[in-house]
Amino acid sequence: MTPRPSLSKAELEVARIVWSRKGATVRQVLEALPAGRDLDYKTVQTYLRRLEAKGYLNTRREGRGILYTPRVRPGQVVRETINDFIHRLFDGEALPLVEYLIQDRRLTDDELAQLRAMLDQAEQRSPKKPASRQELQP
Amino acid sequence: MTPRPSLSKAELEVARIVWSRKGATVRQVLEALPAGRDLDYKTVQTYLRRLEAKGYLNTRREGRGILYTPRVRPGQVVRETINDFIHRLFDGEALPLVEYLIQDRRLTDDELAQLRAMLDQAEQRSPKKPASRQELQP
DNA sequence: CACAATATCGTACAAATGTACGATGTCAAG
DNA sequence: CTTGACATCGTACATTTGTACGATATTGTG
Numbered sequence: 001m002t003p004r005p006s007l008s009k010a011e012l013e014v015a016r017i018v019w020s021r022k023g024a025t026v027r028q029v030l031e032a033l034p035a036g037r038d039l040d041y042k043t044v045q046t047y048l049r050r051l052e053a054k055g056y057l058n059t060r061r062e063g064r065g066i067l068y069t070p071r072v073r074p075g076q077v078v079r080e081t082i083n084d085f086i087h088r089l090f091d092g093e094a095l096p097l098v099e100y101l102i103q104d105r106r107l108t109d110d111e112l113a114q115l116r117a118m119l120d121q122a123e124q125r126s127p128k129k130p131a132s133r134q135e136l137q138p
Numbered sequence: 139m140t141p142r143p144s145l146s147k148a149e150l151e152v153a154r155i156v157w158s159r160k161g162a163t164v165r166q167v168l169e170a171l172p173a174g175r176d177l178d179y180k181t182v183q184t185y186l187r188r189l190e191a192k193g194y195l196n197t198r199r200e201g202r203g204i205l206y207t208p209r210v211r212p213g214q215v216v217r218e219t220i221n222d223f224i225h226r227l228f229d230g231e232a233l234p235l236v237e238y239l240i241q242d243r244r245l246t247d248d249e250l251a252q253l254r255a256m257l258d259q260a261e262q263r264s265p266k267k268p269a270s271r272q273e274l275q276p
Numbered sequence: 277c278a279c280a281a282t283a284t285c286g287t288a289c290a291a292a293t294g295t296a297c298g299a300t301g302t303c304a305a306g
Numbered sequence: 307c308t309t310g311a312c313a314t315c316g317t318a319c320a321t322t323t324g325t326a327c328g329a330t331a332t333t334g335t336g
Contacts (some may be wrong), residue, residue, distance in 0.1 A: 003291095008292075008293055008294080009226060009293085009294090010293070010294060010295090011293090012226055012227070013226070016227075025313095026313080026314090027312085027313090038156065038294095039294090039295075039296095040295070040296055041296095041312095041313095042295080042296050042297070043294075043295050044294060045296095045313090045314075046294085046296080047295095049295075049314095049315090050293090051336095061183060063303085064197075064302065064303060064304090064312070064313060065312085065313055065314080066313080066314075070152070078238060079238065079242055081227060081234065082227070082238055082239070082242075085223055086244075088147060088150055088220060089150070089154075089216065089220070093241045094201070094244035094245055094249070095245060095249045095252065095253065097220065097235075097239070097252060098236055098239065098256075099256060099296090100216060100217065100220055100230045101220070101235070101236065101258050102256050102257070104217055104220075106224075106232035107232055107233060107236075107260075110233070111233045112257060112260055112261070114233060115233065115257065116254070116257055118236075118237060118240050119240070119250055119254055119257075120247075122240050122250055125259065142320095143302095146322075146323055146324080147323085147324090148323070148324060148325090149323085163283095164283080165282090165283090167301095177324090177325075177326095178325070178326055178327095179282095179283095179326095180325080180326050180327070181324075181325050181326060183283090183284075183325085183326095184307075184326080185324090185325095187285090188323090201333090202282070202283060202332065202333065202334090203282085203283055203284080203332095204284075205282080232292090
């Protein structure tokens with residue numbers, strides 16, 4: 001069902017940086033890494049190359065270097081990742097996960113309120129919108 | 139902060155089986171695997187050994203074979219796993235995850251109602267209970 | 277008690293992942 | 307142009323993970 005290989009931890013880390021700026025070069029990713037996470041330039045480069053090989057990113061020559069841009073929409077990757085996770089940990093049931101989050105106080109009072117608002121919204125929309133999910137071609 | 143190495147996918151899969159029956163032998167795990175997932179006896183054995191080596195399970199001779207039992211409480215492992223996941227995907231924010239689940243219709247109407255009930259419950263308990271989290275020693 | 281069945285133990289090995297080196301190409305400034 | 311700075315490309319290599327083999331120990335049953 002999912003054609004492309006899944007993301008490793010390190011790959012997800014750099015993919016998120018690329019997503020956050022709609023595309024990035026090796027150096028940009030390197031600079032966007034959180035303080036303390038000091039990977040080598042070459043290492044980041046390897047992750048970006050692998051992301052392209054796995055089908056998650058496109059490349060385009062941009063002056064001196066290469067610009068990596070999203071090929072699959074981030075939201076879709078996130079959904080797939082969540083889905084995989086829920087299957088591995090809760091047999092595909094989403095509710096137990098949410099239950100854990102609430103029981104474990106992972107939401108502030110404010111967030112609980114926001115969540116409640118979301119539920120109100122969700123109640124509204126019965127008609128199932130099939131959420132388009134093509135890939136972005138270069 | 140987390141002393142023990144994290145679980146790999148295959149390890150989590152068998153750990154969950156051990157948890158579900160409060161302990162299991164290699165054969166029991168093998169038989170509890172979902173149809174279609176046919177691992178070799180030796181393979182399951184390796185995963186169980188690794189789980190012990192990583193500190194997740196205890197072992198006890200049980201007649202002919204070895205019984206593997208939980209050493210760390212499943213709930214704690216689940217929490218840690220969720221926590222790690224949320225950090226890797228959402229910088230530690232739980233709400234965006236829940237939002238995704240709702241937006242992506244991962245909860246049935248019934249589950250949405252249950253969730254609402256949970257929120258009502260959560261509203262009740264302001265005093266923060268610090269959730270004990272020791273390990274189960276043999 | 278001997279044996280067939282079933283365990284365990286030590287080990288193996290390929291693929292995936294994390295991390296990086298050396299050689300080579302390119303471009304902007306002197 | 308030449309050179310230095312910074313890129314890319316091909317490759318490497320240790321660790322972790324997925325999966326399993328062969329040798330040896332244990333045990334219920336004929």
